[in-house]
Amino acid sequence: ISVGNLVVIFENFDSSNFCYAEKGKIFNNRNGHFHHDDFIGKPYGCKIRSRNNRGWGFVYLLKPTPELWSQSLNHRTQIIHFLDASMIVFYLNIRPNMVICESGTGSGALSHCIMRSIAPKGMLHTYEFNQQRAETAKLEFANNGVSHISEVHHKDVCGKHGPGGFDRPQSSVDAIVLDLPEPWSAVPYAAHCIKPNSRIVSYSPCVEQAQKTIIAMKTSGFHSIKTMEFRLKENYVDE
Numbered sequence: 001i002s003v004g005n006l007v008v009i010f011e012n013f014d015s016s017n018f019c020y021a022e023k024g025k026i027f028n029n030r031n032g033h034f035h036h037d038d039f040i041g042k043p044y045g046c047k048i049r050s051r052n053n054r055g056w057g058f059v060y061l062l063k064p065t066p067e068l069w070s071q072s073l074n075h076r077t078q079i080i081h082f083l084d085a086s087m088i089v090f091y092l093n094i095r096p097n098m099v100i101c102e103s104g105t106g107s108g109a110l111s112h113c114i115m116r117s118i119a120p121k122g123m124l125h126t127y128e129f130n131q132q133r134a135e136t137a138k139l140e141f142a143n144n145g146v147s148h149i150s151e152v153h154h155k156d157v158c159g160k161h162g163p164g165g166f167d168r169p170q171s172s173v174d175a176i177v178l179d180l181p182e183p184w185s186a187v188p189y190a191a192h193c194i195k196p197n198s199r200i201v202s203y204s205p206c207v208e209q210a211q212k213t214i215i216a217m218k219t220s221g222f223h224s225i226k227t228m229e230f231r232l233k234e235n236y237v238d239e
């Protein structure tokens with residue numbers, strides 16, 4: 001771990017946090033006080049003991065992945081968690097060097113999953129109409145070293161406040177993800193900029209939203225539409 005590196009601080013399976021390693025700084029949590037100076041020069045994955053509490057407290061310093069980042073980031077909105085995020089990336093066939101559009105950016109959780117898959121030379125155009133969230137996402141992408149494969153647009157893609165859409169050339173985008181309260185309003189704009197025979201996903205928590213979005217998709221020429229829900233079932237198996 002070097003100065004400036006992003007470190008995911010694993011406290012336990014229900015709680016993790018993050019910091020950027022900086023000389024002289026201290027990370028405090030309920031487990032104790034952890035000095036960044038103790039992080040620098042250590043390998044990712046190591047266990048660090050608190051300097052107070054006679055070293056009873058400890059954390060693990062983990063190398064960031066989109067999944068760990070989603071668990072530790074500051075939630076500004078609801079986020080798409082790893083199960084749904086992985087199915088979205090899979091069903092959209094997202095691959096290295098693709099151009100992807102996403103709206104809204106929200107907390108940037110899904111954005112990081114997409115960026116991992118389009119690296120090293122792809123581009124994620126992500127659109128957010130809340131200015132504060134757009135600025136925070138832009139800053140986080142820069143701090144996390146992914147601003148070369150992302151562009152954050154402060155924009156209402158549904159066109160209620162000014163012209164909507166994605167401002168991309170016609171038939172130029174490889175895949176589109178919508179995580180919006182009114183995705184059906186963005187679908188005609190998505191149809192304009194997506195490449196022929198490419199895929200769109202709309203992520204909605206309720207069936208009424210899905211119904212309206214399906215109608216908009218059919219009207220805009222999309223076909224073979226599927227509605228899916230994913231559930232993770234863990235099995236605990238003893239020897």
Ligand SMILES: C[S@@+](CC[C@H](N)C(=O)[O-])C[C@H]1O[C@@H](n2cnc3c(N)ncnc32)[C@H](O)[C@@H]1O
Binds near residue numbers: 079105111182
């Ligand atoms: C549920 S959050 C997205 C979370 C994101 N997928 C993640 O994983 O972090 C929805 C976001 O869409 C934004 N939004 C809602 N309507 C919008 C619109 N018309 N244009 C752009 N962004 C919009 C909201 O401000 C909010 O930040």
